[in-house]
Amino acid sequence: xxxxxxxxxxxxxxxxxxxxxxxxxxxxxxxxxxxxxxxxxxxxxxxxxxxxxxxxxxxxxxxxxxxxxxxxxxxxxxxxxxxxxxxxxxxxxxxxxxxxxxxxxxxxxxxxxxxxxxxxxxxxxxxxxxxxxxxxxxxxxxxxxxxxxxxxxxxxxxxxxxx
Numbered sequence: 001x002x003x004x005x006x007x008x009x010x011x012x013x014x015x016x017x018x019x020x021x022x023x024x025x026x027x028x029x030x031x032x033x034x035x036x037x038x039x040x041x042x043x044x045x046x047x048x049x050x051x052x053x054x055x056x057x058x059x060x061x062x063x064x065x066x067x068x069x070x071x072x073x074x075x076x077x078x079x080x081x082x083x084x085x086x087x088x089x090x091x092x093x094x095x096x097x098x099x100x101x102x103x104x105x106x107x108x109x110x111x112x113x114x115x116x117x118x119x120x121x122x123x124x125x126x127x128x129x130x131x132x133x134x135x136x137x138x139x140x141x142x143x144x145x146x147x148x149x150x151x152x153x154x155x156x157x158x159x160x161x162x163x
């Protein structure tokens with residue numbers, strides 16, 4: 001029962017509360033890490049044009065991709081709707097992992113979507129520049145919306161409050 005309460009029922013990865021708790025534990029140890037917010041581009045369009053069952057299939061496929069792409073020591077969670085959070089433990093490999101992930105999402109094939117190309121937008125913040133989950137979340141969210149304003153299917157790194 002405890003395990004089920006920590007998991008998002010659709011994707012079988014950590015839910016928002018568990019993700020936040022696990023990340024705050026890592027931050028309490030003053031670890032250097034990379035905090036990502038990932039937003040599925042055009043999921044609303046998928047739901048509207050292909051149905052919510054296909055939208056759910058997209059989320060399930062992305063979940064599997066994220067779990068296979070990142071290491072077990074990284075934290076992968078769904079915070080709701082079409083947004084995911086990933087905490088990469090080794091900030092030195094973060095950018096190469098993110099670039100590779102963008103490509104893999106673009107190559108993901110879901111039969112029902114035919115020629116529809118999936119993509120994600122990513123906002124990035126680094127700890128210890130942020131010292132709490134909420135601070136990193138706010139910074140990564142600012143970077144995410146910068147990514148969306150500049151064309152999606154990419155990533156931006158939070159630099160400062162002017163980002």
